[in-house]
Amino acid sequence: MSLYQHAREGNVDRLRDALGSDSTAVRKRAVELLGELADGDDQATIDGLLRAATSDEDAAVRGAAVDALDEIGQEALEQLLSELTGGSGSEAEWVTARKFARALEADRAELRIAAANALARLDEPSALPAIVGALSDPDPRVRLRACHACGTFADPRAIPGLIERLDDEPRVRRAAANALGAVGTDRALDPLIDLLEDPDESLRRIAAGALGNASNPKPVEPLARALGDESAIVRNAAVYSVIELLSNVPTEHSHTVRDRVVSELKAADDETVVEPLVEILTEGKQSRQRRNAAWILGRVADPGSEPAVEALAAALDDDDSQTSQFAATSLTNLGGPIVEDRLLDRLGTEHPDDVRAKAVFVLGQVGGQETLNRLEDLTDDESSAVRKRVFSAVSKLRAGGV
Structure with missing residues (x-):
């Protein structure tokens, strides 16, 4: 029976047995599934993952075990950190954060991974400098988790370090782009504009989705170009961001942005634009977004577009x-x-x-x-x-x- 079938049946015991497999791939997959299935009361599984995180011969398995403990919960992750650092688990959060921050300088990469994950969960502001420092860690697994943590903090002080990670390996680049989007200031979002033309589809989608948070019209034309992207998910994210831009830009920029939005959207493929606009108008939860979708549809849709007309007619009864x-x-x-x-x-x-x-x-x-x-x-x-x-x-x- 496969690991997947064991997971479907909730057979945690058999998955734990797989931690002793000779196959690296089997051990790694077993670790990942245990992280999804186990809870904080399952100490037998936590113990198995602790052993995998600290003693497995393969770095990928060790890193996956750390992530699995993190997924089970803060207490499971802190067991690993306490085991490796001698923490009592009863300190104030800032004391724990200081100890975990020191662990970011440990020789063992798995300890640094665990520390980055734990600090993201603690969300203790005093730990931010250590997290930012970990963005330049020699191990890409640590840099990846540090990017995730910076996204949790969403603090502008992390921007320079995150921008440097946009030239990293693919997973780290994506995490850095997501974190910059979470920070959301114009300074953080500016570097994402260039990513709209990146060969990596995931990066283009992340950038397109984040740029709607800008407070200036600079991303309008790049987002409009993204409406012609070969990827449907990128095109959809670009339309949503254009609508969000209209909702977010300051009043003094509003007229300029609206003119540019209409001009660019009218030049794009009608179906590419209309479908997400209709979705925003009919299913959106924010009034500002629905208003802008309704306004734009009347200026970019074809008069023969039944979906656009149906959505607008239904919106006559909008609350x-x-x-x-x-x-x-x-x-x-x-x-x-x-x-x-x-x-x-x-x-x-x-x-x-x-x-x-x-x-x-x-x-x-x-x-x-x-x-x-x-x-x-x-x-x-x-x-x-x-x-x-x-x-x-x-x-x-x-x-x-x-």
Whole structure:
């Protein structure tokens, strides 16, 4: 039976037996699965992982065992550190952090790995200088964990060291990019712009996802270029970040950014842009993002795009008044038969009066003869808001020659 099957059945005993295998790959996989399955009360498994972390002949197995102890919990990881450093486990956090920081200078790489993981969990500010120093550790496994820890601290003081790690081996580069994204200042995000053209898809995705946190318009054009990336996950991350940029940039930059966003998005492939915008509008949890998605859709979508029109029509009933207003404006901008059909469907009394009134308003801008006929039947509608919009819309349609 395979290790995977043992893991599926929760057979921890058989996985522990595999720690004594002659195969390095088997021992490493057993360690990883034990980290996923065991909990802090399973001392037999913790003991097995402690032995693997301290005495296995293979460095990759030792490092994986440290990570497995970390995954089980802080107490399991501290058992390893206490065993290697003599800690009592009862000190104040800053005392423990100081001891773990000293462990970052230990000769054994596994101890340094464990210390970096533990300090990330403690999140004790006094340990940051030691973590930053570990970014230049000679062992890439330690540098990787130090990058993760810096991402947890999200402290700007780590920026220079993290930027240096962008030239490291692939896993470390990705961890450094993620950490810079977590710091999130413009100084931290600036180096990520160049990563949008990196051969590593994961790095491009990380960069595209993080740059939406910028507070200036500099990333707009690079993100727009990323909309043509060969990877769908990169393209999707770029659209989300463009929307986030609109939500985050200071007011003095807002108009400039909006103009550049619309210009760049209109030049991109329609489907690439519309699909994530529709997803943001229909499933997004933040009002600012939904507002911006509604606003942009009316300026970059094709009038024949049914997903865009459907999403905007549904947004007329959005709880956020600005989102519903932007949706109405965007539907007016798009116009066309599909918009007319979808809005005519929203004239029935099963819809809220404010939605019907917004639909009438837009129809007054984009409708044809069928719209005029339908609106004339609503001149005696029970809703005063609807009647008011109907009179105005009918007058516009007649004046326009419908």
